[in-house]
Amino acid sequence: MTAAFLILAVLTVAGGVAAMTLRRLVHCALALTVAFAGLAALYVNLGAEFAGLAQLLVYVGAIAILIVFVVLLTRGGESEPAKIFSPAAMTGAAIAMAVFAMLAWAVKTSGVAGRVIPAAPQASMRAIGLGLMQRYVLPLEVIALMLTAAMIGAVILALREKPGSAVDKVRTPPVPEQRG
Amino acid sequence: MNPLAGCLLVSTLLFSVGLAGALTRRSAILVLAGIELMLNAANLNFIAFWRFGPHPEALTGLIFVIFSIAVAAAEAAVGLAMILAIYRHARTSDVSEITEMKG
Numbered sequence: 001m002t003a004a005f006l007i008l009a010v011l012t013v014a015g016g017v018a019a020m021t022l023r024r025l026v027h028c029a030l031a032l033t034v035a036f037a038g039l040a041a042l043y044v045n046l047g048a049e050f051a052g053l054a055q056l057l058v059y060v061g062a063i064a065i066l067i068v069f070v071v072l073l074t075r076g077g078e079s080e081p082a083k084i085f086s087p088a089a090m091t092g093a094a095i096a097m098a099v100f101a102m103l104a105w106a107v108k109t110s111g112v113a114g115r116v117i118p119a120a121p122q123a124s125m126r127a128i129g130l131g132l133m134q135r136y137v138l139p140l141e142v143i144a145l146m147l148t149a150a151m152i153g154a155v156i157l158a159l160r161e162k163p164g165s166a167v168d169k170v171r172t173p174p175v176p177e178q179r180g
Numbered sequence: 181m182n183p184l185a186g187c188l189l190v191s192t193l194l195f196s197v198g199l200a201g202a203l204t205r206r207s208a209i210l211v212l213a214g215i216e217l218m219l220n221a222a223n224l225n226f227i228a229f230w231r232f233g234p235h236p237e238a239l240t241g242l243i244f245v246i247f248s249i250a251v252a253a254a255e256a257a258v259g260l261a262m263i264l265a266i267y268r269h270a271r272t273s274d275v276s277e278i279t280e281m282k283g
Binding site: 013016020021025028029032039043047048051054062063066067071073074088092093095097100104112113114120121127128131143146147151153155161 | 205209255
């Protein structure tokens, strides 16, 4: 366990906590970006450069921007009313703490801490590319199809519906005449 | 504590934070952000077990994380589009106020 790992871990967890506790949604989105970037740095620290770069591109570059866009489009700039200690919030926090306690206990008693650490593996771009093109080519194609479908679905969902437009006709069946 | 246990503990913390956020926050955007945090915790576990596991040359954990990131991107796009559509319909993105389908 190196100092770099500790610093990155603290940064990531602090970003996550800030993203889930801050009041203003824009601040939450920025803290979430910090958490995602810290995770990318953790991946690089663990020797998975390609996954770290993919995380940086997809999460920091796309998802965080998308979240900021939605925050602005839904007028989420106004802060939520302060109800930190409402019963629902306390219940949720208690459930999360129970889950954390159980998982930490499982990690502690699993014997993982006593294992010998193997040498750092080699994960060259070439090996990853060959794996994606040979052994995992079918999952890659499935993912490509799913991304296309998700993209079309997201565009259709977010299209602004005007009364009488084609989207409106497809989505809502004609309303029958109301009888007085 | 060895590095693998450290990674697992960090990922456990991230998962709990995301779970607490998804359960307690009332903005639908933040619920989605909490779900993303939980997904990222799982990804960190995959990377940790790939790095410290017995057969890293098979690259399974790494490839799984790449696919998982792609699925998360699709999920975030569709989820945020749904939040936009609901906002346009109900003029709010507060999950406790959208109760039309409550049984």
